[in-house]
Amino acid sequence: MSLEARLAGALREAAREAYGVELDGVHVERPNEAAHGDFASNVALANAKVFRRNPREVAQGLAEALKAPFVEDVEVAGPGFINFRVSSEAFGEELGGLLSTGEGYGRREPSGAPILLEYVSANPTGPMTAAHGRHAAYGDSLARIMAASGRKVSREYYFNDGGNQIRLLGESVAARYAELFGRERPVSDASALYKGEYIRDIAEALKERDGDRYLDADPAEALPAITSFATDWCMAGIRETLARARSGFDRYFNEKSLYESGEVSEVIEELKGRGHAYESEGALWLESTRFGDDKDRVLVKRDGSYTYMAPDLAYHRDKWNRGFGTAVDVLGADHAGYPPRIRAGIVALGLPEDFLDVELVRLVKLLRGGEQVKVSKRAGNFVTFDELMDEVGEDAARYFYVRSSHRTEMNFDLAVAVQQSDENPVYYVQYAHARIASIFRRAETDPGSIRNVPEGEFAPRSERSSSSSSTSRA
RNA sequence: GCGCCUGUAGCUCAGCCGGAUAGAGCAGCGGACUUCUAAUCCGCAGGUCGUAGGUUCGAAUCCUACCGGGCGCGCCA
Numbered sequence: 116m117s118l119e120a121r122l123a124g125a126l127r128e129a130a131r132e133a134y135g136v137e138l139d140g141v142h143v144e145r146p147n148e149a150a151h152g153d154f155a156s157n158v159a160l161a162n163a164k165v166f167r168r169n170p171r172e173v174a175q176g177l178a179e180a181l182k183a184p185f186v187e188d189v190e191v192a193g194p195g196f197i198n199f200r201v202s203s204e205a206f207g208e209e210l211g212g213l214l215s216t217g218e219g220y221g222r223r224e225p226s227g228a229p230i231l232l233e234y235v236s237a238n239p240t241g242p243m244t245a246a247h248g249r250h251a252a253y254g255d256s257l258a259r260i261m262a263a264s265g266r267k268v269s270r271e272y273y274f275n276d277g278g279n280q281i282r283l284l285g286e287s288v289a290a291r292y293a294e295l296f297g298r299e300r301p302v303s304d305a306s307a308l309y310k311g312e313y314i315r316d317i318a319e320a321l322k323e324r325d326g327d328r329y330l331d332a333d334p335a336e337a338l339p340a341i342t343s344f345a346t347d348w349c350m351a352g353i354r355e356t357l358a359r360a361r362s363g364f365d366r367y368f369n370e371k372s373l374y375e376s377g378e379v380s381e382v383i384e385e386l387k388g389r390g391h392a393y394e395s396e397g398a399l400w401l402e403s404t405r406f407g408d409d410k411d412r413v414l415v416k417r418d419g420s421y422t423y424m425a426p427d428l429a430y431h432r433d434k435w436n437r438g439f440g441t442a443v444d445v446l447g448a449d450h451a452g453y454p455p456r457i458r459a460g461i462v463a464l465g466l467p468e469d470f471l472d473v474e475l476v477r478l479v480k481l482l483r484g485g486e487q488v489k490v491s492k493r494a495g496n497f498v499t500f501d502e503l504m505d506e507v508g509e510d511a512a513r514y515f516y517v518r519s520s521h522r523t524e525m526n527f528d529l530a531v532a533v534q535q536s537d538e539n540p541v542y543y544v545q546y547a548h549a550r551i552a553s554i555f556r557r558a559e560t561d562p563g564s565i566r567n568v569p570e571g572e573f574a575p576r577s578e579r580s581s582s583s584s585s586t587s588r589a
Numbered sequence: 590g591c592g593c594c595u596g597u598a599g600c601u602c603a604g605c606c607g608g609a610u611a612g613a614g615c616a617g618c619g620g621a622c623u624u625c626u627a628a629u630c631c632g633c634a635g636g637u638c639g640u641a642g643g644u645u646c647g648a649a650u651c652c653u654a655c656c657g658g659g660c661g662c663g664c665c666a
Binding site for chain 2: 160169279396398417420448454518531535537538543553
């Protein structure tokens with residue numbers, strides 16, 4: 116157990132002993148000022164109301180009742196902070212524990228209900244973009260952190276290879292494919308087609324594999340085959356990109372499987388049965404206003420097809436049925452309208468409201484030397500995640516993505532990310548690693564072989580400043 | 590118009606379930622050291638925490654209004 120946790124426990128015990136008060140969140144931190152000790156706590160201040168006494172008095176009482184042999188000195192300071200000085204033996208023990216545990220240090224054993232983390236979930240209509248990159252970096256980091264702090268996590272990528280966007284992808288590829296043979300394929304709305312360079316790549320790959328067999332074929336047969344080839348091509352590319360970014364998934368969940376298993380129609384029936392779905396204007400609506408949404412949402416369109424809500428609700432119910440305690444959805448900020456309605460649907464299905472946790476990731480603004488990089492998806496002019504990694508490297512890409520909170524818009528300056536200078540934090544980290552490795556190489560020592568800390572080599576920082584002249588610590 | 594997010598040092602960002610002089614890195618200024626990769630180390634300066642009110646013993650943090658930026662308000666996903 117960490118020193119912070121041990122101190123928090125001791126404070127909780129002292130509160131029970133001295134005041135008969137049961138505290139839940141006890142905050143112990145490392146103060147900014149070394150003069151304030153090795154650790155400090157604001158319990159007395161934060162819980163003054165619970166104790167019904169003035170903070171200084173409470174702090175004094177807690178300090179007196181504290182039973183913690185590893186604490187050398189306790190003092191009450193300022194408006195009611197409790198400052199601790201910890202013995203160097205305790206620090207030595209902690210360091211010894213750190214060295215022997217190695218990379219496992221600080222990790223917790225898994226416990227509690229597993230979490231389903233869904234992220235990226237981009238439909239296979241093209242390569243991953245720089246915006247998706249932020250999702251991959253954030254989601255992967257979140258998964259690692261949750262796992263390290265003792266939660267079982269499953270990562271899923273939910274995709275749909277059958278919707279309207281996919282149809283457009285198929286049309287786009289078919290048009291390009293025809294062009295490769297010098298033909299023109301009639302399309303209903305040329306402006307809606309995807310224009311990216313990759314469309315040509317897909318068409319060429321298709322020509323490579325199947326030759327001209329779709330050229331004069333019945334479109335009713337050719338188009339599905341072309342579309343299927345295109346989505347497979349995109350999905351394979353996405354998987355490659357994700358692997359390169361070291362962001363793996365336990366499962367790629369195809370929306371289609373929810374129709375095949377009957378779960379979509381089940382969900383509709385269940386909502387009807389619960390009285391939360393009604394028909395109006397020829398469509399079937401979810402009564403989501405009853406559960407906090409702005410307006411009711413269509414589940415089944417007038418033409419009989421489903422909106423995305425239907426399979427999405429089926430997917431979330433499927434997550435619940437698989438035994439997950441929490442579903443975390445990482446979505447783009449352009450889906451801001453989504454959480455209230457899907458939550459409404461979840462509650463309407465009788466699942467707990469807090470089952471779903473949605474994290475919205477803001478957009479990435481790409482800069483190059485302070486100048487904004489213009490992107491236009493419509494014109495097929497965008498920066499792919501692969502191009503970004505080509506330019507700055509995988510590590511720098513991930514570092515910058517995760518550097519600032521996912522909730523704020525971020526500026527990603529490609530020019531800075533490749534600089535080998537003080538301005539580039541990635542370079543700093545890499546350089547620090549190189550230097551440390553160099554030291555160990557010269558010392559002819561393997562850092563992994565260090566098992567115990569010689570007495571007096573390390574000291575808590577409250578002792579460091581005062582006794583710096585006595586011992587040199589390299 | 591309504592809703593959600595956001596505005597902290599010249600720049601990029603922490604801090605935001607209220608608490609000790611508001612932090613870091615970079616950039617700036619001053620100094621040290623000629624080396625285990627100087628792409629180093631130490632120090633200094635720099636902030637009306639968007640603005641105005643309110644709650645509180647105490648507000649960057651909570652509440653209200655306003656200003657600026659982003660996103661959303663489809664029988665698209």
